[in-house]
Amino acid sequence: MSDFLVTIGLETHVHLKTRTKMFCGCKLEFGTEPNTHVCPVCLGYPGALPVMNGEAIRLTVTAGLMLGCEINRFSTFDRKNYFYPDMSKNYQISQQAKPLCLGGGIQIETPQGVKLVRINHIHQEEDAGKIIHYARYSGVDFNRCGTPLMEIVSEPDLSTPDEAMAYLQSLRQILVYAGVSDCNLEEGNMRSDVNVSVRPVGQTELGTRTEIKNMNTFKGIYAALEYEIERQLAVVRKGGVITQETRRWDADIGETQSMRSKENAHDYRYFPEPDLVPVILSEEQIAQWRTALPELPSARRVRMMEGYGIPEYDAGVLADEKQNADFFEACAKISGEGKLVSNWFMTDVMAIMNETGKSITESTLTPESLAELITLVTDGTINGSTAKELLPELFEKGGTPGTMVEERGLAQVSDSGEIDWFIVEVFSANEKSVNDYLAGKKAAAGFLVGQVMKLSKGKADPKLVNSMIARKLAEMN
């Protein structure tokens, strides 16, 4: 690949996190019965008119501000005309001439260092419905029709599939941070069209590009890019010519396939949407939205390192997901033990998240309950393993650790008298091991400690058991 340069640009469609659709009052809810969240407006019935959802404008502008875009004070909507059964009006309300946000960019990490990927613009538009194909006919579900979307169009500043991934991950993180979108890939909250071209080193003019449409997984985008770059290189190396066309990624076969060439490209016949007045944003309005912006993940990482005394690595992992960082900070503030909270979260909580596939917000674990659990360990009420046993239950079912410990009698036995009884019992039942120890087999002590712990049903304070057994054996020696 060294004799060729690759150029990649992305157009990313992101569902905005509004309560209702872009132009009507229908609720946005994923996975509901087909055509239950519809009305004359989103079904394109005669006479129905769109009314702008102001929250969608605020979210798009918020995204623009997070990404360093210039906000158009005067922005307009256009009709994009094409016939398709999932588009109830047979035109899509979009923005072409005057989009809400211009410019901006995202910094990504590459092996060559930090790189700025510029954004051309962000515009707002409505999503289409979904076509469902059956054996002998097809149906349309309009629940999604009219969902507010923003399309973030990058400049062709990316050169590898890895850079494209870094860009998308960073974009996703920022948008989730900003509360603009859930960016839930499974629900199709974030879909990308990819433009890619190759050209020989030394050529300044970009090669002919192809566009791969509508991919909703990062893995798919990566694989499609890898495939398409190889395909183009193979064509060019054989002296062939790349045709400008739209292609489709077939994940099952693992290849891109031609959909339509430039000659057959749609003529969308854009024109100003006469049903919507222009969006005029005042300086005060934009300033107000700007002050409400959340901090970027990179800034949060630094602040959490300094504020809670946690290592850079921990801060980085926690800051990656806004909800994790939010949880951590809330919990650390309650418990006052930043490092301990971070340890528990990074190892035990995240392990349960991985196992169950649930995010922290989907779980019943609260910052309060985790903080209480940690306190129970530090003040010696329970031991670490008891806490680890309680954690999955707190995560899946919830509850108050203090009450659980009390009700189930899980408190650590730190009463040396009680432990003494356990030791006497264990020693008499395991005379051989005691003799082994006395004969010089020091490992036998560990076995005896284990037996005491077992007898106490794990409640004995292991430190205390250790020292008491050691003392007793020394006495016998």
Place this chain on the structure above:
Amino acid sequence: MEDIGNLTLAAALKGLRAREFSAVELVRELAGAVTRRDDALGAYLFFDTDAIVQQAAASDQARAAGIDKPLLGVPLAVKDIINVMGEPCSCASKQLAGYTALYDATVAGKLRAAGAVFAGRTNMDEFAMGSSTENSAVKLTRNPHDSERVPGGSSGGSAAAVAGGIAVAALGTDTGGSIRQPASFCGCVGVKPSYGRVSRYGVTAFASSLDQVGPLTKTVEDAALLLRELAGFDRHDGTTLQCDVPDYTAFLNEDLKGLRIGLPQEYFIDGSDPEVMSQIKQAIERCAAAGAEIVELSLPHTEYAIAVYYILATAEASANLARFDGVRYGHRTANPETVFDLYAQSRAEGFGTEVKRRIILGTYVLSSGYYDAYYGRALKARTLIRNDFAKAFESCDVLLTPVAPTPAYRIGERTQDPLKMYLGDVFTVPASLAGICGIALPCGKTESGLPVGLQVLGPAFGEERIFKAAAAMERVFKV
């Protein structure tokens, strides 16, 4: 009860309030007239006497319970393009034959709240595209003054019903003259409100930046009464203006003294029917005699209005009518092979010639490579036309012009020549492009007895001015 044929909305209200007759008696009388005369006239597409009597009975009960509302018990005919829940709304198209409205248009909801009785759906040019109602896919409507002539259009059914005495008052829509021109052809009053004055929500769209709902009535007073109920901001229509609605009936008793009436020279050039021009000139003389000040002025970009209108209106229509595809409602072709077939066949079968012509024209002017030459330039010219009017209203209070260059023409006379039909909109289209308000009212008749209407134009959201002028003129002309 006064002869139902001459009963005005104001008189109907008065009679109902004075308990001289009940709403049920009124609508039964009306239904009788419709039965007797609409076979010849063809104004209505749908008139369900039982349902109308039921509504009337409900309003009588309300009145008996001591309730009064601005239009309680008054029957209104509605152009078949305005959605009234549960009633047909075919837009006189095969595409929507049998379609029942799922919801109330905002204007329908307002009239319902004002106590009006929805009394029949009137004929129109298919999807409001036309100037003679001959483009109705359902039936022909005849001019009440000469059954061999057209009633004008596209609100021809509403105008014919009102002028023909088989509606107390009616609703129409005006995109490029569709209320004013049929009012002129049939000899009744018609108002095109300023763009943004009346909600378009629930009115099947033809050209979104031009469409407005307005009244067709027997008198200026009736139009004022009706528009007062129709007008106002609507959160379902982002293009309505958030401002107060004046009580238009408060401007009906002033005279013409000192009123500055502008005459745009471009509306008085040769080419119009001499009889029409002579009636208009006489009307101007009578206004002057009554104390109005006549101001001659110019609207220099008038000549571009027809071209601009037929570019912008068809472009918008090409998108607005894209939704009629046979997928969710309306006509659907039998056994389509592919999705493309479903679209192409359903639309080919459902739309009439004029609608297809305008969709094709609108698609063409928006096409890649042609946009700037047509749509882009038309938008610029529209601004010039708007500026013309703004400047004119600096030196006059209202403008006075003919509504149409001719009186009602013969049925079939222009159907083979669409361009000639389009040119008939020359005096109504500029005000539509400018978004200003206008009223058409009768000012005389030709020798053969055809009505001639004149148009009074006022600035945007200056409806009180046109009501004031028109009410005074109405009295002057009657003397």
